[in-house]
Amino acid sequence: MHAISVVRASILELCALDHNGDGPTLARWLGNKTIETFAVWLRDPNNYVVVGVLEGDVKGVGLIEKSGDLRLCYVHPDHQRRGLGRAIVDELEKQATRWGLCEIRLTSSANAKTFYERHGYVSAGQPIHEFGVLWDYPYRKQLTETNERWPRRITLEEALRQGPPPPGNQAIPIFRHGSLEVEMYAPIRTDHQKPHERDEVYVVARGTALFFNGREQREVLPGSFIFVPAKQQHRFESMSPDFAVWVLFYGPSGGET
Numbered sequence: 001m002h003a004i005s006v007v008r009a010s011i012l013e014l015c016a017l018d019h020n021g022d023g024p025t026l027a028r029w030l031g032n033k034t035i036e037t038f039a040v041w042l043r044d045p046n047n048y049v050v051v052g053v054l055e056g057d058v059k060g061v062g063l064i065e066k067s068g069d070l071r072l073c074y075v076h077p078d079h080q081r082r083g084l085g086r087a088i089v090d091e092l093e094k095q096a097t098r099w100g101l102c103e104i105r106l107t108s109s110a111n112a113k114t115f116y117e118r119h120g121y122v123s124a125g126q127p128i129h130e131f132g133v134l135w136d137y138p139y140r141k142q143l144t145e146t147n148e149r150w151p152r153r154i155t156l157e158e159a160l161r162q163g164p165p166p167p168g169n170q171a172i173p174i175f176r177h178g179s180l181e182v183e184m185y186a187p188i189r190t191d192h193q194k195p196h197e198r199d200e201v202y203v204v205a206r207g208t209a210l211f212f213n214g215r216e217q218r219e220v221l222p223g224s225f226i227f228v229p230a231k232q233q234h235r236f237e238s239m240s241p242d243f244a245v246w247v248l249f250y251g252p253s254g255g256e257t
């Protein structure tokens with residue numbers, strides 16, 4: 001059976017509580033569950049895809065992104081409760097650990113909430129209206145606790161190897177804890193970033209650049225510390241080819257006073 005047929009059957013039958021048979025919701029949900037789209041997901045180096053095989057045939061599918069977002073975990077309706085879902089999530093978590101991630105995030109269907117809760121995922125906020133009649137339930141799991149990886153350490157080279165940044169990001173996500181988000185940023189030639197919603201700290205890891213704070217430029221060197229309050233315009237200019245900087249976002253949207 002093709003992996004995408006498993007996903008489609010699983011959505012249609014097992015997620016009935018979520019789509020409630022609503023035609024427009026199903027059309028949108030199934031719209032990108034095609035062989036062509038699946039081939040694109042498979043080729044994307046930021047994705048790790050796993051299939052669960054029973055009796056010699058694909059009966060389950062999972063996908064996690066390097067960013068730590070678990071995007072797919074689907075088991076065929078005829079093969080539920082045989083441990084396939086658990087095996088898929090276990091393998092995706094192992095890959096996340098190999099990538100050096102500390103946390104996995106996902107949005108669960110209503111159907112799968114108990115499944116994820118049994119696997120140590122905890123609610124990460126209010127349900128989000130996705131489209132049609134569909135609601136997503138945010139969950140997260142700290143891998144560090146299960147993997148006893150505190151204190152968390154990573155070298156500059158290891159951080160850079162986790163790139164390139166996932167689609168939609170300019171920097172490589174490295175670590176999250178509470179409100180803290182750590183990224184590795186190595187812009188090539190031009191820094192296209194826009195002001196951010198949260199307070200931000202930079203520590204230059206490698207190379208040199210000029211830092212422009214909206215009014216003036218200052219030289220920054222390895223070890224330079226820069227604080228940028230939320231919403232402040234800024235960018236790096238005249239970067240050396242090896243320029244790389246640690247980025248730390250923290251606190252609420254709008255920044256702290």
Ligand SMILES: CC(C)(COP(=O)(O)OP(=O)(O)OC[C@H]1O[C@@H](n2cnc3c(N)ncnc32)[C@H](O)[C@@H]1OP(=O)(O)O)[C@@H](O)C(=O)NCCC(=O)NCCS
Pocket residue numbers: 010011014015071072073074075076079080081082083084085086087107108109111112114115118
């Ligand atoms: C959620 C899903 C992946 C679970 O797959 P599965 O192979 O049936 O799960 P497992 O057999 O590995 O279950 C492991 C444990 O999770 C829990 N669990 C699994 N499905 C459950 C359910 N529907 N309700 C309550 N607990 C459930 C149980 O504790 C189970 O252990 P047990 O069978 O010994 O009691 C599967 O039901 C599915 O594909 N659902 C539809 C797609 C979906 O919603 N995916 C999530 C998208 S984000």
